[in-house]
Amino acid sequence: MKNLIKYTLHDYIRSHKYFPPISTFVILIFVFYTYRPNPIIDSYAVTSVMLYIISAWVCLSVLQLDPPVQRQLMAIHVGGWNRYYLAKLMTAVIIIIILSAYAFLYPIVFNMFGGRVTFTIGLVSFVNHIILAVLGISLASLFSKLIMRSTINSFGGLILTLVLSLAALGIERVFPSFLKNVLWVIPPATITQTPLVNWDGMYISGLSLFPFIWTIIYSLIIIFLFLQLAKRLR
Amino acid sequence: MNREADKTGGGSAVTMLVELKDIDKTYDRKSVLKNISLTIDTQEIIAILGGNGVGKSTLLRIIAGMERPSSGKIIFRNKKMNIGYVPERFPKNIRFTPEEYLNYTAKISGMPESIMNKSIPDLLKRFKLEQFNNQWVMNLSKGNIQKVGIIQAIIKRPDLLILDEPLSGLDSLAQQELLEIIKELKKEGTTILLTYHESNLFHKVIDTTYRVENGVLTKETDIVKEPIKLLEVEYLNESHVEKWDEIISIERKKDKLLLYVQAKDSDKILYRLLQLQGSIIRVVTVEAPEEDNR
Numbered sequence: 001m002k003n004l005i006k007y008t009l010h011d012y013i014r015s016h017k018y019f020p021p022i023s024t025f026v027i028l029i030f031v032f033y034t035y036r037p038n039p040i041i042d043s044y045a046v047t048s049v050m051l052y053i054i055s056a057w058v059c060l061s062v063l064q065l066d067p068p069v070q071r072q073l074m075a076i077h078v079g080g081w082n083r084y085y086l087a088k089l090m091t092a093v094i095i096i097i098i099l100s101a102y103a104f105l106y107p108i109v110f111n112m113f114g115g116r117v118t119f120t121i122g123l124v125s126f127v128n129h130i131i132l133a134v135l136g137i138s139l140a141s142l143f144s145k146l147i148m149r150s151t152i153n154s155f156g157g158l159i160l161t162l163v164l165s166l167a168a169l170g171i172e173r174v175f176p177s178f179l180k181n182v183l184w185v186i187p188p189a190t191i192t193q194t195p196l197v198n199w200d201g202m203y204i205s206g207l208s209l210f211p212f213i214w215t216i217i218y219s220l221i222i223i224f225l226f227l228q229l230a231k232r233l234r
Numbered sequence: 235m236n237r238e239a240d241k242t243g244g245g246s247a248v249t250m251l252v253e254l255k256d257i258d259k260t261y262d263r264k265s266v267l268k269n270i271s272l273t274i275d276t277q278e279i280i281a282i283l284g285g286n287g288v289g290k291s292t293l294l295r296i297i298a299g300m301e302r303p304s305s306g307k308i309i310f311r312n313k314k315m316n317i318g319y320v321p322e323r324f325p326k327n328i329r330f331t332p333e334e335y336l337n338y339t340a341k342i343s344g345m346p347e348s349i350m351n352k353s354i355p356d357l358l359k360r361f362k363l364e365q366f367n368n369q370w371v372m373n374l375s376k377g378n379i380q381k382v383g384i385i386q387a388i389i390k391r392p393d394l395l396i397l398d399e400p401l402s403g404l405d406s407l408a409q410q411e412l413l414e415i416i417k418e419l420k421k422e423g424t425t426i427l428l429t430y431h432e433s434n435l436f437h438k439v440i441d442t443t444y445r446v447e448n449g450v451l452t453k454e455t456d457i458v459k460e461p462i463k464l465l466e467v468e469y470l471n472e473s474h475v476e477k478w479d480e481i482i483s484i485e486r487k488k489d490k491l492l493l494y495v496q497a498k499d500s501d502k503i504l505y506r507l508l509q510l511q512g513s514i515i516r517v518v519t520v521e522a523p524e525e526d527n528r
Contacts, residue, residue, distance in 0.1 A: 003338065015329060066325075069324065072300040074339075232302070
């Protein structure tokens, strides 16, 4: 699998398909930190949500890199479809780790914050970037053309889901209480925002961890669903 | 008649490599393969023939594990069997040189670097591809892309090699090289499954032939490996004979034509040649025309 990840990264670079999502993210971060000083935790919470959208875009472009016959050949070489798809998802994860590092380090290096980023705040913020990015990757895999045959269902479905997930807090407020359980189905892209914004940044124990754990569980369920569907639809 | 294919095509349980049981495949409610049962034994060379769009490639992809049958079962003797697959159309947009691509595929398959470093340059040389090592596969000719497609399947010396129309776009030298490699692989224990059109190149090496028609697989009666005759003719235009189905291959030597035909067809062909005012110089029985042509 390690070599398939290397192959995919090498091919992704040569294809130049990385350029639209990555350049968009670089510009977004640059524009976001135009003024200073910025609040640390709140700023990182916002750039995590930006990365959530960008990671979905990165994942779509990585999964659609191989033409169908190449996909079949690589699945044979790597020893199965699960290994093939996991290698592709891992490639997307490696790319978003680099993007997370950029989003994390840019404001520190260019002194965009009013205060010092402590180890605790830094760790939580960095992990939050990764968690939300993995959520974006999992959703994009489910809406990729490997599962959705039509472009409208693939892009349209993904954009609708991303928008819906970002609007979840607003939807929760207007939803009648007996329907609130339905909200568990919506991707938890914003549930880590509230505990982060309310956190004083002193100790991790002062932070409600459930939203973070739920986001990880949700992503794993979606990836499992993607692997099952991708195998069935071949 | 799939059941019969199963009965007649199968070997003993000890040598069975893959077994297909009642395979059906449907695309958009259209049935492509119907109730196919087949046993593939080790070290066998099997040809699956049939017209365009009859489901040959689908059957090969199902055996390779790349597609799921709509119903039925595939049993592999060894679940971790090493499969090599040459697709009918190898992807055109590969952004690597042949060597880079083959190195990646060998590493992805888990091939030891020491073997890989020896076998890839050797195969590139055999298929005359080493001169294209500064170009990406996507910029190569159709035939050279097909050669890369063949090499990626054979570098790991697979237990089961599946070739879907492997001759498409290959020049005669590369065709002969492929034939030699197939013979070598068979000796080493590889089972080979292939489809092809309009060629007698594999005629001598095929053990069993199946035909797919209307989604149904039937076993063809054994190919009689008859001797092949070489007819040397003068004063005859190639265009007169090139469309004759009985002719296996044609070679031009100065103003003479060398025609290879099966012994059973030679009288019929000789009669036609004389009718066309061709002058027969000699008729000889040859062992295998493709070997003489090299």
